[in-house]
Amino acid sequence: MTTRLIDDSLFEGADPPRLVGARCTGCGTVVFPRQEACPRCSDGTMATHPLPVSGRVWSWTVQAFPPKPPYRPPAGGHQPYLVGYVDLGEVLVEARLTASRPDIRIGLPVRLATVPAFQDEDGTEVLTFAFGPDAEGRR
Ligand SMILES: [Zn+2]
Numbered sequence: 001m002t003t004r005l006i007d008d009s010l011f012e013g014a015d016p017p018r019l020v021g022a023r024c025t026g027c028g029t030v031v032f033p034r035q036e037a038c039p040r041c042s043d044g045t046m047a048t049h050p051l052p053v054s055g056r057v058w059s060w061t062v063q064a065f066p067p068k069p070p071y072r073p074p075a076g077g078h079q080p081y082l083v084g085y086v087d088l089g090e091v092l093v094e095a096r097l098t099a100s101r102p103d104i105r106i107g108l109p110v111r112l113a114t115v116p117a118f119q120d121e122d123g124t125e126v127l128t129f130a131f132g133p134d135a136e137g138r139r
């Protein structure tokens with residue numbers, strides 16, 4: 001099956017992909033997704049900045065109903081999934097979480113992964129980013 005990433009501007013590399021944000025050359029603030037201006041100061045410019053691939057769950061909830069567009073439900077219709085913020089040390093990233101409901105907890109070590117989001121009309125499977133339990137993470 002052909003696959004593509006949901007938005008190339010969010011990623012760097014492909015195998016495995018990394019998330020890429022931006023870092024202010026003035027104050028060091030890191031943002032994701034990338035943006036043109038620093039949210040904290042007017043001194044610097046925003047430079048491309050690959051993000052760490054592992055972190056910890058900072059907060060989570062269940063996405064029980066379909067989010068607003070650009071969300072597109074998968075072929076079988078919307079299924080509830082876990083979503084939350086992952087603390088990557090330098091920035092919090094909102095992402096799907098692939099941990100199971102019994103395992104999910106604040107502080108859980110997680111690692112970047114990709115998961116199927118939906119299929120294009122031509123059958124291409126579109127992948128989005130997610131974080132799943134990190135077996136190598138310290139408990
Ligand atoms: Zn700044």
